[in-house]
Amino acid sequence: MAAAEEGFRPLEEESLVDYIKSTPALLVQLGEQLEGLAIKEVGDGNLNFVYIVTSPGGSFVIKQVQYTGLIIEQSTYCFVVQTCIKLMITSKSHLICLATQALPYIRCIGTSWPMTKERAYFEMLALKEHGRLCPNHVPEVYHFDRPMSLIAMRYLKPPHIILRKGLIAGIEYPLLAQHMSDFMARTLFFTSLLYHSTLEHRKAVAEFCGNVELCRLTEQVVFSDPYKVAQYNHWTSPHLDHDAEAIRDDDILKIEVAGLKSMFCERAQALIHGDLHTGSVMVTNDSTQVIDPEFAFYGPMGFDIGAFLGNLILAFFSQDGHANKDNDREAYKRWILKMLEETWNLFHQKFVALWNENFDGHGEAYLADIFNKPELQLLAQKKYMTDLFHDSIGFGAAKMIRRIVGVAHVEDFESIADGSQRALCERRALDCAKKLLKERRKFESISQVISVIEEISAR
Amino acid sequence: MAAAEEGFRPLEEESLVDYIKSTPALLVQLGEQLEGLAIKEVGDGNLNFVYIVTSPGGSFVIKQVQYTGLIIEQSTYCFVVQTCIKLMITSKSHLICLATQALPYIRCIGTSWPMTKERAYFEMLALKEHGRLCPNHVPEVYHFDRPMSLIAMRYLKPPHIILRKGLIAGIEYPLLAQHMSDFMARTLFFTSLLYHSTLEHRKAVAEFCGNVELCRLTEQVVFSDPYKVAQYNHWTSPHLDHDAEAIRDDDILKIEVAGLKSMFCERAQALIHGDLHTGSVMVTNDSTQVIDPEFAFYGPMGFDIGAFLGNLILAFFSQDGHANKDNDREAYKRWILKMLEETWNLFHQKFVALWNENFDGHGEAYLADIFNKPELQLLAQKKYMTDLFHDSIGFGAAKMIRRIVGVAHVEDFESIADGSQRALCERRALDCAKKLLKERRKFESISQVISVIEEISAR
Ligand SMILES: Nc1ncnc2c1ncn2[C@@H]1O[C@H](COP(=O)(O)OP(=O)(O)O)[C@@H](O)[C@H]1O
Ligand SMILES: Nc1ncnc2c1ncn2[C@@H]1O[C@H](COP(=O)(O)OP(=O)(O)O)[C@@H](O)[C@H]1O
Ligand SMILES: [Mg+2]
Ligand SMILES: [Mg+2]
Ligand SMILES: [Mg+2]
Ligand SMILES: [Mg+2]
Ligand SMILES: [Mg+2]
Numbered sequence: 001m002a003a004a005e006e007g008f009r010p011l012e013e014e015s016l017v018d019y020i021k022s023t024p025a026l027l028v029q030l031g032e033q034l035e036g037l038a039i040k041e042v043g044d045g046n047l048n049f050v051y052i053v054t055s056p057g058g059s060f061v062i063k064q065v066q067y068t069g070l071i072i073e074q075s076t077y078c079f080v081v082q083t084c085i086k087l088m089i090t091s092k093s094h095l096i097c098l099a100t101q102a103l104p105y106i107r108c109i110g111t112s113w114p115m116t117k118e119r120a121y122f123e124m125l126a127l128k129e130h131g132r133l134c135p136n137h138v139p140e141v142y143h144f145d146r147p148m149s150l151i152a153m154r155y156l157k158p159p160h161i162i163l164r165k166g167l168i169a170g171i172e173y174p175l176l177a178q179h180m181s182d183f184m185a186r187t188l189f190f191t192s193l194l195y196h197s198t199l200e201h202r203k204a205v206a207e208f209c210g211n212v213e214l215c216r217l218t219e220q221v222v223f224s225d226p227y228k229v230a231q232y233n234h235w236t237s238p239h240l241d242h243d244a245e246a247i248r249d250d251d252i253l254k255i256e257v258a259g260l261k262s263m264f265c266e267r268a269q270a271l272i273h274g275d276l277h278t279g280s281v282m283v284t285n286d287s288t289q290v291i292d293p294e295f296a297f298y299g300p301m302g303f304d305i306g307a308f309l310g311n312l313i314l315a316f317f318s319q320d321g322h323a324n325k326d327n328d329r330e331a332y333k334r335w336i337l338k339m340l341e342e343t344w345n346l347f348h349q350k351f352v353a354l355w356n357e358n359f360d361g362h363g364e365a366y367l368a369d370i371f372n373k374p375e376l377q378l379l380a381q382k383k384y385m386t387d388l389f390h391d392s393i394g395f396g397a398a399k400m401i402r403r404i405v406g407v408a409h410v411e412d413f414e415s416i417a418d419g420s421q422r423a424l425c426e427r428r429a430l431d432c433a434k435k436l437l438k439e440r441r442k443f444e445s446i447s448q449v450i451s452v453i454e455e456i457s458a459r
Numbered sequence: 460m461a462a463a464e465e466g467f468r469p470l471e472e473e474s475l476v477d478y479i480k481s482t483p484a485l486l487v488q489l490g491e492q493l494e495g496l497a498i499k500e501v502g503d504g505n506l507n508f509v510y511i512v513t514s515p516g517g518s519f520v521i522k523q524v525q526y527t528g529l530i531i532e533q534s535t536y537c538f539v540v541q542t543c544i545k546l547m548i549t550s551k552s553h554l555i556c557l558a559t560q561a562l563p564y565i566r567c568i569g570t571s572w573p574m575t576k577e578r579a580y581f582e583m584l585a586l587k588e589h590g591r592l593c594p595n596h597v598p599e600v601y602h603f604d605r606p607m608s609l610i611a612m613r614y615l616k617p618p619h620i621i622l623r624k625g626l627i628a629g630i631e632y633p634l635l636a637q638h639m640s641d642f643m644a645r646t647l648f649f650t651s652l653l654y655h656s657t658l659e660h661r662k663a664v665a666e667f668c669g670n671v672e673l674c675r676l677t678e679q680v681v682f683s684d685p686y687k688v689a690q691y692n693h694w695t696s697p698h699l700d701h702d703a704e705a706i707r708d709d710d711i712l713k714i715e716v717a718g719l720k721s722m723f724c725e726r727a728q729a730l731i732h733g734d735l736h737t738g739s740v741m742v743t744n745d746s747t748q749v750i751d752p753e754f755a756f757y758g759p760m761g762f763d764i765g766a767f768l769g770n771l772i773l774a775f776f777s778q779d780g781h782a783n784k785d786n787d788r789e790a791y792k793r794w795i796l797k798m799l800e801e802t803w804n805l806f807h808q809k810f811v812a813l814w815n816e817n818f819d820g821h822g823e824a825y826l827a828d829i830f831n832k833p834e835l836q837l838l839a840q841k842k843y844m845t846d847l848f849h850d851s852i853g854f855g856a857a858k859m860i861r862r863i864v865g866v867a868h869v870e871d872f873e874s875i876a877d878g879s880q881r882a883l884c885e886r887r888a889l890d891c892a893k894k895l896l897k898e899r900r901k902f903e904s905i906s907q908v909i910s911v912i913e914e915i916s917a918r
Contacts, residue, residue, distance in 0.1 A: 193725070198678060202668040209664055210665070255838055262824050267725050365724070367687065370686045371717075375710075383714055
């Protein structure tokens with residue numbers, strides 16, 4: 001058994017108390033005060049346990065990977081991943097959480113890939129790097145225990161809630177675009193070759209290559225399964241049966257998605273979060289915090305930007321399903337579109353501003369000695385940002401599609417009880433995504449994307 | 460001092476004998492026969508020593524990196540690299556070789572990059588991988604000594620000569636296109652995601668990230684220096700003064716080259732040789748052998764294909780400078796164009812054939828379940844090959860430009876004694892490269908590239 005697994009013990013409420021007592025870094029966060037200690041499991045997924053730990057002296061959150069350290073063969077591994085995914089979609093109960101303990105954090109036998117490089121390690125690395133680059137929007141890491149695959153971080157106290165839930169509830173967050181554009185501009189710019197020397201870059205790329213298993217999960221569920229018959233694909237049936245089939249028969253779409261998949265697998269453009277949907281963002285009226293970067297690696301920037309924008313578009317198309325006689329959600333839909341527009345435009349503005357501020361720096365993609373005139377610098381930036389925009393639209397659309405006909409759906413639609421109503425909303429989102437993905441290179445501005453959304457929404 | 464440096468001793472003829480005597484793997488190659496042992500240094504560069512070792516019982520070649528293991532600071536490093544490059548271009552004498560012993564194989568202080576990962580290690584890895592994939596066209600590795608940065612490999616006996624020298628001499632190699640297309644199709648296909656699982660791929664990518672310093676040399680001399688005022692740029696002067704300046708002032712060209720540079724730095728498409736010019740190929744009438752992959756890493760395939768095709772085009776444009784009353788070189792020019800055409804077309808054919816043969820394999824870029832109809836498979840391949848063609852033209856053109864106005868030139872032109880004549884040849888090559896690079900996306904076949912070459916040649 002590899003080193004990383006030797007020290008692993010899955011914790012629950014009781015054993016966690018002992019763990020805290022014996023961990024100075026955690027005691028400090030509680031002001032050494034253990035009287036009145038309260039622990040609550042809040043994990044909403046089936047991949048990790050999340051505990052909120054509070055005492056009168058302080059608080060923190062503990063996130064621990066679920067696994068038993070079992071080493072299994074490749075074929076078993078595939079079966080187990082499938083089963084896990086199935087469980088993820090069929091139930092949210094705690095029992096299921098326990099049942100899935102032995103799941104996909106298990107390396108295939110027969111590779112010499114370092115066994116100590118588990119995903120909690122990469123989540124911690126990314127949280128720290130994101131926190132360094134954008135401290136206002138990322139919880140601090142207080143403690144990391146590698147053998148235990150355990151991270152302690154700042155507790156994002158109520159009224160922080162998961163953004164997706166806020167969007168379903170119809171709540172406006174006035175600073176959302178401002179904050180998310182900040183997070184994306186800073187984390188992506190400063191980990192790209194616009195800021196990095198190629199020496200720093202390749203070193204960081206190599207390190208994050210170790211997070212390959214989570215990349216593979218994305219490759220499968222985002223870029224492959226929705227485009228083929230796959231056991232755990234599902235959709236609102238029978239309403240969308242034809243739509244799902246049409247996706248599997250759409251040659252142009254499949255070619256375009258394959259191009260995006262190759263970009264995802266090959267292009268180390270920046271350190272990306274890797275799972276930047278609205279379920280990885282916690283918000284209040286004046287705070288926006290990005291959590292859960294366990295899929296982080298060096299990949300194409302557009303994958304993060306697209307994840308966020310694409311999930312906003314999903315939220316938009318789900319609104320009709322949440323309308324009732326008190327609230328038709330029309331104003332809220334306009335607000336979502338405004339967020340979409342502002343997020344991209346502010347991102348663009350801030351990213352280019354960072355580029356300008358650092359034009360003479362050690363970033364090696366565009367040397368100041370070569371791009372030695374303002375108009376040339378402008379031309380280079382225009383081309384770069386246009387390509388990035390198209391990538392973002394493409395990845396965003398791919399993320400939309402997989403949430404409707406793939407294995408893992410979003411609460412935005414799942415919480416619409418009526419199947420016909422849900423299917424109607426989903427079909428519009430699907431049609432929009434297909435058009436955006438296939439025609440993305442034609443778009444010159446986010447307002448053109450919004451026109452497409454409005455047009456499909458008005459059908 | 461790092462482990463790799465501890466055991467390093469630069470060898471010369473005498474100490475090499477002792478080294479051979481104490482190395483069983485080498486003795487075996489000589490049939491244990493040391494009587495009549497002969498050693499000859501034949502390195503043509505200033506980066507490595509190459510010794511041919513023969514005895515009546517056998518033979519091999521020893522290649523050893525030149526370095527002293529000195530650890531220096533970053534600023535010194537930059538100075539030293541510049542100086543080394545200067546020496547490379549100003550002299551070929553053995554004395555200079557000795558003077559450059561302390562040169563750029565030195566890591567920057569202050570990084571924790573593993574010090575043991577020197578370039579000889581990557582050259583050995585690549586030689587072995589290429590040899591495994593394409594044994595007919597790569598010398599076997601007999602022995603590798605990591606602390607000594609030393610590789611022993613099969614001696615490519617006379618009449619093997621460096622292809623570049625054959626091209627200058629006007630010699631036709633009937634199997635050249637056949638062999639080179641074989642080498643490129645096999646080494647590139649089998650190390651791409653068309654054959655690799657993403658698990659294998661990321662693991663290999665991470666390993667070769669360690670060869671970052673040689674990548675940085677390429678980034679500087681191919682993608683940066685020719686487009687700015689740089690100390691060691693040079694060209695046939697005053698004839699090409701204006702042409703060199705025009706390159707530094709060509710905004711469109713600079714934007715395009717920056718795009719290629721980013722692709723070089725970001726895109727881990729396949730294990731590429733990294734230096735596949737006509738000086739890295741040894742030939743006879745019926746043998747073609749690829750040596751010297753010390754720049755190998757996971758990069759864009761087009762960089763290798765372009766290097767080879769671009770250097771053939773340089774050879775073509777240099778022919779007028781080698782014409783004399785006995786041989787106007789016209790037939791030879793046609794033969795070079797035929798090689799250009801055949802190399803790409805055969806590469807295309809073989810690469811697609813490998814893809815078809817392995818369509819149901821473990822390659823993860825295009826899954827058989829998704830690309831589930833012959834016409835869809837065809838469509839995917841057409842798009843892939845078109846993109847690869849455009850990348851190859853772009854990288855090939857960039858490699859041509861840097862050989863005319865950058866730091867390191869090619870013997871094809873350098874051996875033309877008359878400056879005016881040389882400048883005439885070089886200007887045509889330069890004009891051709893600029894056109895190819897900027898308009899590459901318009902080309903649909905190699906015959907269209909050849910038309911451009913012929914047109915410029917007829918001016
Ligand atoms: N720092 C935190 N503060 C408050 N709640 C948190 C924190 N981190 C996670 N949570 C809660 O736990 C849930 C799951 O955490 P997350 O990191 O997204 O785990 P998973 O990778 O399993 O999705 C989140 O949706 C959120 O409700
Ligand atoms: N295996 C070999 N057999 C015969 N000659 C070789 C062999 N390897 C290298 N050489 C000769 O040594 C020269 C330099 O080798 P190369 O590997 O290209 O080193 P460098 O990296 O210094 O360019 C080649 O141009 C060729 O003439
Ligand atoms: Mg979750
Ligand atoms: Mg989460
Ligand atoms: Mg997660
Ligand atoms: Mg060489
Ligand atoms: Mg070399």
